[in-house]
Amino acid sequence: MLAMVIDDSKAIRLILGKILKDIGFEVVDAANGVEAMERLKEVGKVELALVDWNMPEMNGYEFVCEVRKDETYKDVRLMMVTTETETSQVIKALEAGANEYLMKPFTKEMIQEKLSIMGISVG
Amino acid sequence: MNISESDFQFITKLVKELSAIALEPGKEYLVESRINPLAQKEGFASIEELVKKLRSEPQNGLRNKVVEVMTTNETSFFRDIHPFETLKNFVLPELIEKREKTRELNIWCGASSSGQEPYSFAMLIKENFPQLDSWKIKYIATDISDEMLKRCRDGIYSQLEINRGLPAAMMVKYFERQGTEWRVKEDLRKMVDFRYTNLSENWPYMPPMDLVMVRNVLIYFDVEMKKQILGKIKKLMRPDGYFFLGAAETTLNLDESFERMNYKQSGCYRLRQG
Numbered sequence: 001m002l003a004m005v006i007d008d009s010k011a012i013r014l015i016l017g018k019i020l021k022d023i024g025f026e027v028v029d030a031a032n033g034v035e036a037m038e039r040l041k042e043v044g045k046v047e048l049a050l051v052d053w054n055m056p057e058m059n060g061y062e063f064v065c066e067v068r069k070d071e072t073y074k075d076v077r078l079m080m081v082t083t084e085t086e087t088s089q090v091i092k093a094l095e096a097g098a099n100e101y102l103m104k105p106f107t108k109e110m111i112q113e114k115l116s117i118m119g120i121s122v123g
Numbered sequence: 124m125n126i127s128e129s130d131f132q133f134i135t136k137l138v139k140e141l142s143a144i145a146l147e148p149g150k151e152y153l154v155e156s157r158i159n160p161l162a163q164k165e166g167f168a169s170i171e172e173l174v175k176k177l178r179s180e181p182q183n184g185l186r187n188k189v190v191e192v193m194t195t196n197e198t199s200f201f202r203d204i205h206p207f208e209t210l211k212n213f214v215l216p217e218l219i220e221k222r223e224k225t226r227e228l229n230i231w232c233g234a235s236s237s238g239q240e241p242y243s244f245a246m247l248i249k250e251n252f253p254q255l256d257s258w259k260i261k262y263i264a265t266d267i268s269d270e271m272l273k274r275c276r277d278g279i280y281s282q283l284e285i286n287r288g289l290p291a292a293m294m295v296k297y298f299e300r301q302g303t304e305w306r307v308k309e310d311l312r313k314m315v316d317f318r319y320t321n322l323s324e325n326w327p328y329m330p331p332m333d334l335v336m337v338r339n340v341l342i343y344f345d346v347e348m349k350k351q352i353l354g355k356i357k358k359l360m361r362p363d364g365y366f367f368l369g370a371a372e373t374t375l376n377l378d379e380s381f382e383r384m385n386y387k388q389s390g391c392y393r394l395r396q397g
């Protein structure tokens with residue numbers, strides 16, 4: 001199973017990448033939405049993408065909108081992982097097509113619990 | 124700070140008497156790590172001083188505080204997910220069909236901790252079975268800890284807690300953000316009746332139950348107490364009701380009147396038929 005981590009912080013990409021690898025994913029990453037779209041085209045498809053909100057070039061919300069425009073990616077599970085905690089932001093992301101939403105700071109346990117409610121069987 | 128053998132024995136005996144929680148030898152580290160902060164908070168110089176007080180004034184409110192800190196309250200929304208899938212896909216549809224005439228359901232959650240489990244199930248009902256809105260649902264959730272019961276009634280969760288297992292779509296629908304915390308909305312809150320019950324003592328009257336969840340609490344009790352409690356649950360259940368245990372728990376070798384249902388990892392039981 002392939003997953004993508006999209007975050008402009010290298011540290012966060014490393015941490016999330018490690019958590020997903022421990023769970024059993026192969027991981028690719030990207031530092032913003034534009035890079036993520038390119039990566040997505042290269043690899044074809046991913047099972048899951050963890051998406052930060054605030055990033056340069058193309059932010060996570062715009063990325064979710066982009067991905068949801070394309071039928072090819074309709075099965076990709078998208079989870080926002082962000083410091084944005086306003087209810088209105090959560091709703092906006094869900095309406096754009098995000099499947100889940102996790103507020104930073106996160107733990108490995110939280111990621112696993114979210115994956116399991118998305119029906120992705122882990123560990 | 125090390126706990127002496129006799130103080131350890133005193134505490135474990137007290138905790139067992141009051142809550143049935145069995146702390147085996149070897150759990151000294153656990154007792155120390157939980158009692159130390161309590162001793163400090165209550166103004167005692169050491170665990171020894173605290174135990175001295177308990178010995179000299181047995182009726183002191185301190186006893187309950189000791190039990191309170193020795194309980195493990197670990198929980199999360201939709202914990203282990205499988206039991207909730209089973210409730211949604213099999214158990215509730217069946218019960219709804221069977222109770223179509225009376226349109227009544229009695230549900231009991233027997234160790235509610237800070238409330239995530241009863242609220243998860245309440246959300247599951249609201250999301251999937253809107254027809255139950257017009258039924259008479261008696262939903263009782265109990266715990267031994269007054270502190271946890273207060274948390275249940277307040278229904279306020281930190282961001283760390285709300286992040287654990289709660290689908291985001293339900294979070295925005297059933298919770299209100301208050302600063303850095305999230306509060307259960309009133310229509311969900313009022314579905315559940317939170318009450319004090321010590322599982323190891325006499326239980327207050329409860330109506331015959333269609334659904335019982337006593338998850339992740341029997342693990343703290345010894346075999347005799349587990350048997351006693353399972354026996355009481357059996358009597359409380361309607362003959363065609365369902366019972367849920369935690370993922371690591373079983374009725375096996377404790378009470379043969381329960382039959383494990385073949386639903387993947389959901390800890391779902393019913394009473395053996397016939």
Ligand SMILES: C[S@@+](CC[C@H](N)C(=O)[O-])C[C@H]1O[C@@H](n2cnc3c(N)ncnc32)[C@H](O)[C@@H]1O
Pocket residue numbers: 141142143144194195196197198199202233234235236237240265266267268271320321322323337338339340343369
């Ligand atoms: C680990 S939590 C389980 C919470 C929830 N059922 C779950 O599975 O996530 C255990 C709870 O059992 C409660 N408890 C411990 N001893 C008890 C007793 N004798 N009677 C009632 N509740 C008890 C504790 O206060 C604690 O809230």
